[in-house]
Amino acid sequence: MITYIAFLRGINVSGKNKIPMIELRELCENIKLQDVQTYIQSGNIVFKSVIKSTSELERLIAAAILKRFDLEVPIIVKTVEQLSAILNENPFASNDENIKKQLYFVLINEKLNIEALSKFRAEVFTNEEFSISDSCIYLKCSAGYGKAKLNNNLIERKLKVRATTRNYKTMNKLLEMVG
Template identity: 60%
Template sequence: MKTYIAFLRGINVSGKNKVPMAELKELLVDQELKEVKTYIQSGNVLFKSEWDNTKELEKLLSAAILDHFKFNIPVIVKTVEQVKEILNQNPFKTDDENLQKQNYFVLLNNWPIQDDIEKLTLEAYANEEFLVTNNCVYLKCNVGYGKAKLNNNLIERKLNVLATTRNYRTMNKMLALSN
C-alpha cells in the first residue's frame, strides 16, 4: 500500500466551494482509501491506497467530490517520494524561517510543453523569482504571495496546465504527517 498526498484546488476560498474537512475525510474513506488525514481547510489530504496510479486517484477523488458536494474540484495527487523530491529540489531552500515564508510551490497536474516553459522563463516579475520544472513552479515572493503577479491563475494560463499552490510550511507539514 502506497502513501499519497492530494492537493485540492480552490476549496473553502471566500465562502465558495465549501468542503468541511471531516466530511471530506469520511467521503474518501468511503472510496476505500486508508488512514485518511486532512490538514487545514485548504484541501490537503494524506492517505494510503492500493492503487498505483496518481492520475486514476485524481479522477477518483474529483468524481467523488463532484458527486457528493456538487461542484468540480481539480485534484493533484503526488506520492510522498514526489513531494520529498519537490522539496529537495527547491532552488530557494533556506534554513531562515523568515525567508522560508517567501517560498511557494505551484504544483502542476501535467508536464507543460517546453515552448510554454521557455516563454514563461523569459518573463520577469518585480519582487519575484521563479523556476519552472516539469511538475512544479518554484516561486519566491519577496513581498508575499498576496502581492505576487505570478500567481496560480497566471501560471495555469501561461503553461496551459491545472495547478494548485502551497506554501513551504504546508508542504513540509504534509511530508511530516506521512511519517
C-alpha cells in the same frame, strides 16, 4: 499500500466551494482510501491506497467530490517520494525563517508546452523569482504571495496547465504527517 498526498485546488477560499474537512475525510473513506487525514481547510489529504496510479486516484477523488458536493475540483496527487523530491530540489531552500515565509510551490502534473514555457521563462516579475521543474514551479515572493503577480491563476493561464499552490509550511507539514 502506498501513501499519497492529494492537493485540492480552490476549495474553501473566500466562502466558495465549501467542503468541510470532516465530510471530505468521510468521502475518502467511502471510496476505500485508508488512514485518511486532512490538513487545514485548503484541501490537503494524506491517505493510503492499493491503487498504484496517481491519475486514477485524482479521477476517483474528483468524481466522488462532484457526486457528493456538486463541485468540479482539480486534484493533484503525489506520492511521498514525489513530495520529498519537490522539497529537496527547491532552488530557494534556506534556513532563514523570513525566506521560508516567501516560498511557494505550484504543483503540476502535466507536461509543459515547450513554446509556452519558453515565453514564460523570459518574463520578469518584480520582487518575485521562479524556477521550473517537471512537477513544480518554485516561487520566491519577496513581497508575499498575496501581492504577487506571479500566482497560480497566471501560471495556469500562461502555461496552460492545472496547478495548485502551497506554501513552505504546508508542504513540510504534509511530509511530516506521512512520517
